């Protein structure tokens with residue numbers, strides 16, 4: 001009798017790694033063979049950094065329980081920082097690009113701490129307002145500085161982003177945030193969402209962990225910005241406005257606050273949907289708002305609620321289900 | 332040997348025009364069980380909120396085993412060795428029962444962010460230890476079979492017990508229990524009250540127990556403080572309290588008023 005079990009953590013890691021590699025292999029082959037044309041491949045890459053944006057925002061919104069409205073601000077900080085970095089240096093791309101992404105992430109994280117520290121001391125609504133203000137201020141500042149290219153934006157970045165490195169960074173983001181959630185640091189973050197006073201009374205330094213979660217969230221938004229900057233190779237401050245922040249928030253809410261798989265599916269779906277409905281492109285915001293209203297009415301917790309996807313468990317369950325009728329047949 | 336674990340002097344707070352607590356003094360020794368009673372709105376919960384700095388006291392001093400915790404954040408007070416339960420249960424509702432306890436073990440676990448992200452051996456070792464410790468505490472309160480249930484799904488009495496488990500998980504020297512039996516049925520109440528002395532002995536903690544029902548505390552506490560309108564109106568052994576005219580007046584006055 002087959003006895004495949006994914007109880008042990010090691011076998012689960014191997015299973016997950018295999019699944020990720022398989023997914024990568026299939027998509028990569030489809031792009032190489034032209035089954036997915038350039039346009040489709042480009043969409044896939046857009047979906048990739050949208051996934052990073054949604055998953056990272058979910059850390060602050062779904063797991064920490066705050067309502068940040070300036071995620072696009074962190075994205076733009078990361079985009080400009082990494083673009084200025086690669087523009088200013090003459091280095092090998094294999095060294096320069098990962099470095100640029102990390103720098104983009106770190107600069108965004110620093111902004112995350114600077115915004116988070118005062119905002120997170122106050123309660124929920126203030127944070128929403130302060131982050132909203134931050135997103136707009138950053139946009140206006142970038143618009144008026146000379147080294148960011150002002151309204152003309154930045155261009156001339158090398159096209160470093162490709163399917164492979166976007167895929168890798170999306171996987172890293174998912175990996176880091178999902179492992180973070182299952183550690184003592186992640187439990188502290190969840191405790192704050194559940195009840196801040198009880199978290200403090202349980203010995204959790206809540207201001208520290210709020211700022212920490214906020215910084216990690218901003219870090220990955222910055223990385224996504226870096227990927228974006230070296231994919232489009234042109235940065236225009238107006239693309240990082242309030243509507244972009246709302247778009248990311250819609251992905252998180254639609255997928256489910258606190259569900260990583262939900263963010264992935266929603267980010268993917270909301271990247272493709274407007275493209276499939278090309279003729280309705282100008283109604284995109286209306287479609288988003290409508291989707292949000294419908295979700296709030298029919299499933300307020302989002303498509304996936306707080307569901308945590310575990311491949312190991314799913315495969316286990318599948319085997320149990322498959323085996324059950326066999327046993328009946330044999331008896 | 333009895334040594335003082337908690338020294339509180341001249342604690343007070345105003346809420347707008349209301350002096351909710353004034354000139355409050357309490358000294359608790361190692362392994363002592365002190366009762367804090369008084370009619371509705373007397374200021375009992377306020378005492379706990381001030382001791383744990385959920386509200387910042389307007390004045391006074393708080394000392395836990397020689398450490399001044401006046402002005403510390405709540406988590407600092409917890410680290411100094413004082414933990415509490417809440418009158419209106421404050422569990423981490425959407426999390427599992429065992430995670431509720433593991434959250435309170437936070438400061439006993441030492442691995443860093445990077446150690447957890449890269450899943451280094453120290454992560455696995457300490458997570459395993461934390462799980463074992465949590466299970467041990469849960470089974471001590473007959474909650475181990477609920478370990479993986481969501482906290483809000485527990486029966487009421489079990490939620491109250493889980494709050495005590497969570498408070499004990501922070502490894503306190505002094506435990507503040509705010510009406511731990513509120514809402515329990517009589518048999519649960521009797522069981523819990525019988526358990527309180529055992530908690531004190533097993534975990535070597537001092538306990539301050541808030542309880543509405545005077546007769547309940549009488550059996551357990553070695554010493555009782557009576558609050559009324561934010562002031563201590565009596566303190567002493569249960570015998571002394573029972574016969575104190577001011578206490579009788581406060582409780583009778585409340586009954587007349589109701």
Ligand SMILES: Nc1ncnc2c1ncn2[C@@H]1O[C@H](COP(=O)(O)OP(=O)(O)OP(=O)(O)O)[C@@H](O)[C@H]1O
Pocket residue numbers: 346349351369370371372373374375376377378418543
């Ligand atoms: N945050 C607050 N703001 C304003 N007034 C408050 C606040 N907290 C408590 N009070 C007031 O302080 C007084 C004491 O309240 P407290 O909760 O300490 O009473 P208690 O003795 O615990 O009563 P009970 O037996 O009903 O729990 C009450 O009059 C209450 O209304």
Ligand SMILES: [Mg+2]
Pocket residue numbers: 375376377418
């Ligand atoms: Mg009270």
